[in-house]
Amino acid sequence: MIRVLVVDDEPLIAEAHRAYTERVPGFVVAGVAHTARDAMTLLRSTGIDLVLLDLNLPDKHGLEIARALRTAGSGTDVLAVTSNRDIGMVRQAVALGVTHYLLKPFTFAAFRDKLDGYARYRKQLLEASEVAAQHEVDRVFATLRGTSAESLPKGLDQRTFDLILAALREAAPAGLSAAEVAGRTGTSRVTARRYLEHLAEAARVTRSPRYGGPGRPEVEYRPGPAGIGSP
Amino acid sequence: MIRVLVVDDEPLIAEAHRAYTERVPGFVVAGVAHTARDAMTLLRSTGIDLVLLDLNLPDKHGLEIARALRTAGSGTDVLAVTSNRDIGMVRQAVALGVTHYLLKPFTFAAFRDKLDGYARYRKQLLEASEVAAQHEVDRVFATLRGTSAESLPKGLDQRTFDLILAALREAAPAGLSAAEVAGRTGTSRVTARRYLEHLAEAARVTRSPRYGGPGRPEVEYRPGPAGIGSP
DNA sequence: ACGATTTCGTTCATTCTGTTCACCCGGAAG
């Protein structure tokens, strides 16, 4: 469970955020604060993994909380929530290690995507203790900055997507090659591969070569670092 | 021009990084430091956009510099350069707003990719003053996904390459023969050898004969003197 | 010195990948 602190000056909004968070599997709200002062107190006393941080607070700017966390050497991550559209704010947030940034107003789908993205990022960090190659670091960053899984890119169909994902989940924990997925779904290998590559790009499946027989090795796709996401 | 400060305790490495940076269009080296102390001084006195920060410094840990920058509210960005493979380090770096992370040793191609990625990110922030929609914020974050296109010669696969390298690192400081690497990775001896020879060619592993039993001696490969910025 | 032994280093058939391009289908415009 990822422990979340909700910070927003307006009680109604804070409550909405709390409800949203509880609806996302794997997350639990550990506290709610309406001022920077209260937030800091709660952050010191409780073990918080993620702060849902409204940047517009009555007593202090939200980023000041982020800065204080960094100064203190805390490992707590920050998801910034703001209606401020100044791009300089985005820049400052990035520099302060804010990993996700959500503009108000937002839908539950957008909110869940951000939380899921954070969960995937976190899972990667917890599952491995060391990185062997640069491309593994790149994958962590890709997960972190990756676009939401909400809308599929052009050329991909939601129904086919669900079909491919279902085939892969059914075979778990074994992996499948593109050709095998094609055989199980009735699609062509090319199409299966198209969707599998998309999943790999989104860090939702992992790719590894499958050696053994003669000839070029197959690429094996298996349900990846996270099982979180759309069903 | 993006003004860069190069920080590395080893003068030779620092010089190499300086030369690399100068080779990338749009970037200029504004200073070189060999200690955290010098780095902090230069950061205070000169207008620096990006710090090429080695995390392993004699007087302080590199991330302490990043932390100090954040505490001071500086807008200077950080590209971490380290041979440390602990994933916790990646996490801390991310939390401190480190936007790019490069593992030593690296080639010029990988290095240039990271700088180019940073330049793109920066351009987005400078060109727009406001963001209208969430997806624009997402795009800014997406730009931060550095995908190093470290190009291997034809006939070699990146994933297999990582696998072989990981096996070799795991056995360190002991060396391995081609057949042993094959056994540990699931590949054939021929394939293992192909990649090991590539590594030897790139001076990233050393080859030495292993005598003892009857028959032709085995060739032992061991992680060796690396290119730019070995531990 | 010479055969026995074991690995090396190379060649080449094999199998899968990754990409291109034509097709098909459904909807919008004429």
Add this chain to the structure above:
DNA sequence: CTTCCGGGTGAACAGAATGAACGAAATCGT
């Protein structure tokens, strides 16, 4: 009704990556 367009799919293809097989090379034991 026909034509056009644009997204989604798969057949075909060039070639990329692997491993089996084999002669050559290097060491050890006698």
